[in-house]
Amino acid sequence: MLKVMFSAKPAAWEEYRETLMTAFDAEGLDVDLSRDHDPAEVDYIVFAPNGPVSDFRPYTKTKAVLSLWAGVETVVGNETLTQPLLRMVDHGLTAGMVEWVVGHTLRHHLGMDAHITQQDGVWRDTVYPPIAAQRTVTILGIGALGAACGQALHGLGFPVRGWSRTPKQIENIECFSGDDGLRDTLSGAEVVILLLPDTPDTRHVLNAETLGLLARGGFVINPGRGPLIDDDSLLAALDRGQVAHATLDVFDVEPLPKDHPFWSHPNVTVTPHIASTTRADTASQVIAQQIKRGERGEPFLHVVDRQAGY
Structure with a gap:
């Protein structure tokens, strides 16, 4: 036995x-x-x-x-x-992550917040999205979870880029690797999803420099690990409009301290590490x-x- x-x-x-x-x-x-x-x-x-x-x-x-x-x-x-x-x-954890990532990607892509959160009697018929084929999604970390999310987003029509530390070839995902590849995959990115592991090499992969590579008004979605993002740099990028909104499920300290500025920032969505369990x-x-x-x-x-x- x-x-x-x-x-x-x-x-x-x-x-x-x-x-x-x-x-x-x-x-x-x-x-x-x-x-x-x-x-x-x-x-x-x-x-x-x-x-x-x-x-x-x-x-x-x-x-x-x-x-x-x-x-x-x-x-x-x-x-x-x-x-x-x-x-x-x-496969249960993977399915949960795919659903969370696709849901929040579509929320930002469709501009849902402009219509749902402002119930003020204003008819905002000038706010509408491009079709998915016109908005590239970038995934940092294309292991099992990242690749599964990429395939689901591709199935909805999004062009998908993926970055990993070492070279990979994944069907339906344009793959990049290494330091130069990181810059290439982030340049002009409109939606960035972080699914990297937390290692010394990935700490603050999104920082003042790399956030500056995104298309102005892009979106950041992090269900990966808190240390992947430099909080101060992200807040600065949000304040100047370089990043339109950040949806964050993971943080350097969890639970996220009550006095952390993410809680009160109008362009940050905090979820309590529930993207997938x-x-x-x-x-x-x-x-x-x-x-x-x-x-x-x-x-x-x-x-x-x-x-x-x-």
Whole structure:
């Protein structure tokens, strides 16, 4: 019998306990799932950074640590973690992110705020958008989530550009990479969506210089990571009209402090890190499938590159 350790906050245990066992049963896995196994006997750890495990050295038998979160920046630098660390790539999480990104992109593209938020009796029939084919969307970060969002936006008719640190080729997305590619993909951008991981190389990828490359009156949408944007530079760009509106789901400090100027800025929408969350039912299926691969001697999927940080 496999011993699987669940290391996350207590509320998550109540949410995941039954769905994980159902998924293990569906994959034909004989599993003893617990929050308090003897570390020396644990085969796999289902992990969230807010759980009790932070020192992985006692887990000498553990074959892999399976993250419940898509982001791994809070654990990837843990020197005690020598076991393979697997990112959560979950079709439920992906679907949620695609829906959030497409919804907010269309909101800005269609100019909904001009009509919906100003119920003042003024007939604003001069405010209308171009068609999607006339507005290019730029996605910084074209991994699993970014590529899925790009395909959905392409399906609606938007030309889509995508940037990554290393070269990629993705159908329906014009791909750029490297420092020069970042400038090229941001130059004249009207809608910029951030889905990069949080690494030293991506910190403040949107700053005073790069925000200045956008088309005047462009839109910024960030469901990725808070440190991708220099807050002061974004506020300055909003105040001078270089950026028309920013929709932000993630922040340097969360919850966003009550005195942060984003709360009161008329051209900022704050959402409370809900662009997409891990769904217990679909995530449990992914975890069970990864463990089954491990038990069959097959390579794990979505193994984190420790040097790259994701």
